[in-house]
Amino acid sequence: MNPLLPDEALELRATAAKAFAALGGVDLARSAEDDPTVRAKEVAPVLAELGLDDLDPWADPVALAAAAAVCEAAGRVALPYPVAGFLVRDADGRPTAVVPNDLARVDHGDLFEQWRVVRADGAASVVAATGPALGSRLGPFVADLHVLDDSVAPAHLDALLHLTLSAWSVLGTVDRAVELAVEHVNGRVQFGKPIASFQAVQFQLADSAVAVAGLRELAGFTLWRLGADPDRARPDVLALRLHALEVARSVLRTCQQLHGAAGVCDEYDISVLTRMVQPALRLPWSTERTATALADAIRVDGFDGLFPHAQAAS
Amino acid sequence: MDLRDSPEEHRLRLDVREWLAGIASSMPVPPALDDEAGWRRHDTTWQRMLFDAGYAGIDWPVEFGGVGAAPAEHLVFLEELSRANAPAIGVNFVGQLHAGPTLMVEGTQKQREEHLPAILRGNEIWCQGFSEPEAGSDLAGLRTRAVRDGDDYVVTGQKIWTSYAAMAQWCILAARVGEGTRHEGITMFVVPMDSPGITVRPIRSMLGAHHLNEVFFDDVLAAPAALLGEVGGGWSVIRTALAHERVGIARYARCERLLSALGAALAPHWGDLPASLHTQWARALVQVRVARLLAYRTVHAQATGEVPDVAASAARIAVTQCDQAVAEVLFDAVGHESLDAGAHAPLHGAIEDHWRYAQAATVASGTIEVQRMIVSKALLAGGRV
Numbered sequence: 244m245n246p247l248l249p250d251e252a253l254e255l256r257a258t259a260a261k262a263f264a265a266l267g268g269v270d271l272a273r274s275a276e277d278d279p280t281v282r283a284k285e286v287a288p289v290l291a292e293l294g295l296d297d298l299d300p301w302a303d304p305v306a307l308a309a310a311a312a313v314c315e316a317a318g319r320v321a322l323p324y325p326v327a328g329f330l331v332r333d334a335d336g337r338p339t340a341v342v343p344n345d346l347a348r349v350d351h352g353d354l355f356e357q358w359r360v361v362r363a364d365g366a367a368s369v370v371a372a373t374g375p376a377l378g379s380r381l382g383p384f385v386a387d388l389h390v391l392d393d394s395v396a397p398a399h400l401d402a403l404l405h406l407t408l409s410a411w412s413v414l415g416t417v418d419r420a421v422e423l424a425v426e427h428v429n430g431r432v433q434f435g436k437p438i439a440s441f442q443a444v445q446f447q448l449a450d451s452a453v454a455v456a457g458l459r460e461l462a463g464f465t466l467w468r469l470g471a472d473p474d475r476a477r478p479d480v481l482a483l484r485l486h487a488l489e490v491a492r493s494v495l496r497t498c499q500q501l502h503g504a505a506g507v508c509d510e511y512d513i514s515v516l517t518r519m520v521q522p523a524l525r526l527p528w529s530t531e532r533t534a535t536a537l538a539d540a541i542r543v544d545g546f547d548g549l550f551p552h553a554q555a556a557s
Numbered sequence: 558m559d560l561r562d563s564p565e566e567h568r569l570r571l572d573v574r575e576w577l578a579g580i581a582s583s584m585p586v587p588p589a590l591d592d593e594a595g596w597r598r599h600d601t602t603w604q605r606m607l608f609d610a611g612y613a614g615i616d617w618p619v620e621f622g623g624v625g626a627a628p629a630e631h632l633v634f635l636e637e638l639s640r641a642n643a644p645a646i647g648v649n650f651v652g653q654l655h656a657g658p659t660l661m662v663e664g665t666q667k668q669r670e671e672h673l674p675a676i677l678r679g680n681e682i683w684c685q686g687f688s689e690p691e692a693g694s695d696l697a698g699l700r701t702r703a704v705r706d707g708d709d710y711v712v713t714g715q716k717i718w719t720s721y722a723a724m725a726q727w728c729i730l731a732a733r734v735g736e737g738t739r740h741e742g743i744t745m746f747v748v749p750m751d752s753p754g755i756t757v758r759p760i761r762s763m764l765g766a767h768h769l770n771e772v773f774f775d776d777v778l779a780a781p782a783a784l785l786g787e788v789g790g791g792w793s794v795i796r797t798a799l800a801h802e803r804v805g806i807a808r809y810a811r812c813e814r815l816l817s818a819l820g821a822a823l824a825p826h827w828g829d830l831p832a833s834l835h836t837q838w839a840r841a842l843v844q845v846r847v848a849r850l851l852a853y854r855t856v857h858a859q860a861t862g863e864v865p866d867v868a869a870s871a872a873r874i875a876v877t878q879c880d881q882a883v884a885e886v887l888f889d890a891v892g893h894e895s896l897d898a899g900a901h902a903p904l905h906g907a908i909e910d911h912w913r914y915a916q917a918a919t920v921a922s923g924t925i926e927v928q929r930m931i932v933s934k935a936l937l938a939g940g941r942v
Contacts, residue, residue, distance in 0.1 A: 245559050246854050425936055445933035452932060452942035453871045460850035461843070467560055482843045489840075534836035537843075542827065542835075546842050548849075549636050549810055550817030554824040 246463060252308035255293070259316035262289050268320045269512040272519050275323035276383050279376065282354055286324040300330055300404060304470045311411040311466050318415025321519035323384065325351040327408035331401050333359040337369065341402045341527045350522035352376070352386030360388065363527075363536065365399035368392060381521040400473050403480045407462075407469055409523050410487040414455070414462050416520045417494045421451050423513045424498040427505070444501060451494045458490045468547065478546050481537040488530045491520060560853065566633045569626070573634055576610055577641035585644060590765040590898065597682070597724045600647030604679030613677040614657070621661050621669065622677050628856035632807055639810035642907075648721045652676035652683040655799070656729045659745075662797050663786035668747060672727070684722040684750070686730035686772060687795065689715060694927050696731070696795065697739045701774060703732040703746065710734070710784075712746070712754075712777040722757045722770035725750050730774075731795060734788050743791035746783045753777070763913045799923065808876045808918070809848040812883040815911055816841060818904055819887055834889060841879075841886045848872070848879040867935045870928040871942050877918040877925060884908075884915035 266285055267274065275281050290296070293313065300310035310330045317326040328349070331339040340349040342360040349358060353372045361367045370388035377385045425448060428439040438444050465483040469476045495517045499506030502513050509515055528536065545553035562570055585602045588595025607613040616631040617623020626634065646653060657676045660669055675681040692698040701714025712732050722728070728748045735742040750757070754777040760769040786794045816838070823830065851872040858865035888895040891903045899906045919925040932942055 246850065246857055421936075425939075429937060439937050442930075445937065446926070446929045448936055449874075449929040449932040449942075452936050453874050456854075456868075456871050456942045457847040457851055457875055460854055461847050464560060464846070464850055482839075482846065485840070486843050486847065531836070534839055535832070538835040538839040541839055541842065546846075548817075548842070548846060549640060549813050552817055552820055552842060554820055554827045 246460065248308050248312065248463060249305050251305050252312040255309045256312035256316050259293055259313045260319065262293060263316060263320045263322055265289075269515050272321040272323050272515055273509065279323075279353075279384065282323050282351065282384075286322065290324065290326070290329070295326070295330060298330060300408070301400075304467075307466060307470045310408055311462070314408045314411040315415035315418070318412035318520070319419040321416065321516050323351075323519075325349070325354065327405055327412055328358070330408060331405045333395075333398070333401075339398065339401050339405050341405050343527045347388040347390065348385060348526060349388060350382070350526060351384045352388050353384065357391065358388060359395065359398065359401075361398045361402040361405070365397040365402060367395040367398045369395055381518055382525075383519075385522050385526070399477075403469060403473065403476055406480050406484050407465055410465070410483045411462055413487040413491050413520060413523055414458055416516050417451075417455050417458065417491050420495055420498040420513055420516055421448065421455055423511075423516075424448060424451070424501045427502050427511075427513075431503070438501075447497045447501065451497045454490045454494055458486055461486055475544060475547075478537060478540040478544050481533060481540050482546070484528075485530065485533045485537050488524050488533060491524055492530070495520070560850075562633065563629070565627075566630055569630050570633050570637055573612070573637040574640070576612075577637060577643060580606065580610075581641065587644070593723065597648055600644060600649055601679040601682070603644040603647075604649045604677075608678050613679075614653070617657065617673075617677075618661065621657075621673050628859040629853070632852060632856055635807035636810045639807060639814050642814065648682050648724055649676070649679060651685045651720065651725070651729070652681060652727075655685050656683040656727065656747075659729060659785065659794060659797050660747075663745070663794050664747075665782075667782070668785070672747070681727055682721060682725045683727045683729060684719050684725035684770075684772070686716040686719060686728045686732075686748075686774075688718045690717050693718075694924050697743070697792070699731055699733060699743065701730075701732040703734050703744055703779065705734070706778075708781050710746070710779040710781075712748070712774045712779055714774050716772040716774070717770075718760075719757075719770045719772045720768055722750070722772050723759055728755075728772070729785065730779075731791055732774075737789075740792040742789050743795070744788050745785035745791045745794045746779045747785050748777065748779055748783055752779075763916060765913070807849075807852065808880050809845050809852065811911065812848075812879055813842070813845045815887055815904065815908060816845065816883060819890060819908065822904070823890060830890065834886075837886050837889065841883050844875075844879045844882055848876040851875045867932055867940060867942055870931040873923070874925055874928045874932070880911075880915040880918040884912040888912055 266289060298306060298310060300307045314327050325338060328338040328340045333339060337357050337359045338355055339359045339361060342348060342362060344362050347360050347370045353376045356371060358370050359367055360370050368390045369392040370390050372386045373389045376383060428444050429437055431438050461483055465479045468479045498513055499517060502511060505511045507514050541552055542554050545551055585599045588599055612624060614623030615626045615634045619625040657673060660672055672681060687696060689699050689701060691700060703710040703712045714732060728750055730746045730748050731743055732746060733742045734744045754775040756773040758771040760771060762769045855865050855868045855872045858868055887908045891908060894903050895909065898909050902909050936942060
């Protein structure tokens with residue numbers, strides 16, 4: 244039993260974190276909203292320098308862990324780039340995204356000429372952006388896409404990989420959110436003392452930190468399952484997505500609350516992180532839809548653990 | 558990352574599984590809920606079976622008669638016991654998890670020789686005289702006094718929430734010597750429960766079989782040989798005693814077993830259950846997995862020589878909340894049958910039993926609030942959880 248990521252992945256995460264900080268950290272997300280071209284002009288070259296153009300997550304367990312680690316680093320600064328999709332490329336180099344069954348809507352969908360999108364049943368299509376990104380506060384870079392070619396090989400496993408890497412990005416966001424909340428409550432003085440001295444604040448932080456620690460362990464476990472036994476990992480990946488969504492909802496809410504009014508102001512990173520992570524939480528499926536898909540998957544395929552859990556055989 | 562059993566863990570898992578399969582028909586049968594003598598017999602018989610098979614004190618060092626299993630192997634062992642629906646640690650709880658490990662660290666050679674083999678064989682039941690009416694989570698506020706009288710000490714005071722006190726032969730007792738406050742003067746004793754002046758009053762609770770008790774000490778004489786550690790050195794002894802318990806119970810394994818067993822029992826009617834219960838069930842399985850992984854993280858840290866206080870508290874928060882969440886999902890699934898108890902209840906009463914015990918999960922052995930205090934203190938000081 245060794246629940247730790249390999250050293251190579253941790254090193255890449257540290258290198259990526261430095262590179263993203265040099266780009267401005269969360270400020271880069273702020274500037275990309277005003278000028279979306281910084282994604283291609285500033286972020287893409289840095290990712291190339293980190294070696295992501297040549298990183299194949301399926302190559303071996305270390306590569307898979309490295310991909311997850313970069314996604315985590317990206318999530319910590321709301322990097323304005325679809326790193327998870329970019330890491331899951333088809334044979335022609337198109338990025339991949341999992342999409343809702345009836346709609347091809349993808350975060351940063353406008354960034355590439357073509358995408359390969361995969362639906363819940365594994366069916367894949369080549370698509371292209373229909374128009375400009377939404378430009379909304381919660382989905383500034385989200386674009387709808389139209390189908391160019393439906394005669395593409397199914398891509399079940401790449402869909403699982405994309406969902407897993409997206410969850411790692413969410414992990415980075417919530418991990419950073421707790422750090423930001425800790426910094427804020429230690430510095431913010433009310434009633435003559437730092438608000439960190441109030442137990443109501445301390446306990447909310449403790450619960451958030453425990454939730455993030457649990458998500459991190461589950462993300463690691465799922466990565467291992469995906470690498471070791473991808474054909475049976477669908478319930479595991481759905482479980483990770485469900486848990487990531489639920490942890491994000493609760494942790495981000497808490498961390499915003501602990502910031503007071505600052506929690507909704509873009510001058511503060513917590514607000515930008517919370518806005519920018521929304522596409523990952525709503526696409527391809529929101530929480531209850533994910534929970535339903537997970538329950539169905541467990542019924543058919545079971546759920547790896549100490550005891551059997553499938554009910555379909557009866 | 559590789560969460561498979563190591564070769565040693567795998568071998569232990571298979572060995573334990575084979576042994577448990579072989580004794581399945583001779584495992585002690587659980588008595589009725591309120592049959593105190595029956596439970597005592599049940600739990601000590603099981604401890605003796607563990608001893609005879611060489612598994613007693615699985616996590617105790619070899620030099621003290623244990624198996625010397627690594628923390629991860631200990632968890633594997635507990636998981637397999639749960640898989641086989643083997644008896645819980647029950648009345649052997651304090652001896653195995655508190656008194657024994659404390660005697661190993663603080664006891665005299667004579668104390669160790671007298672008690673450790675007896676605990677392992679199931680011949681001695683222990684209780685823990687820590688909590689008092691005015692000193693629960695804030696244990697340092699304890700008021701029980703031990704007054705020097707010649708070479709002896711005279712103990713006066715009241716303990717409460719003392720598990721299995723009515724069945725125990727021995728008590729690991731915390732009392733204050735001198736006039737100090739807080740941690741000053743706290744001193745540990747090992748006291749025979751048949752000492753004159755000790756009165757045990759059971760507290761009726763939903764846990765059953767007089768699990769909880771009040772214990773009154775009226776001028777109870779404790780000889781110098783009853784001292785455990787130094788006079789006034791009790792606070793560090795208490796920390797030793799409690800450190801062993803944090804991860805010691807693989808509650809998540811019992812949760813998962815019940816979800817699996819009830820899932821199988823409900824399978825023919827699964828489609829008739831409300832859809833929201835299907836998703837709650839899935840969430841419960843995820844919660845169990847997360848609790849298990851946090852426990853693994855802690856034992857892995859222990860194995861690498863860390864003292865994972867914060868990780869252990871995080872795991873405890875997760876596993877005790879998991880206990881209660883799973884209890885609710887199971888009760889929701891069985892509906893009105895949740896009110897039945899005993900052999901005719903769903904899963905022979907295991908679900909009803911689990912729900913009752915789960916109500917104390919976030920209080921027993923250190924409240925969830927204390928765990929949150931440990932976690933937040935580390936977090937606010939710049940530490941990671």
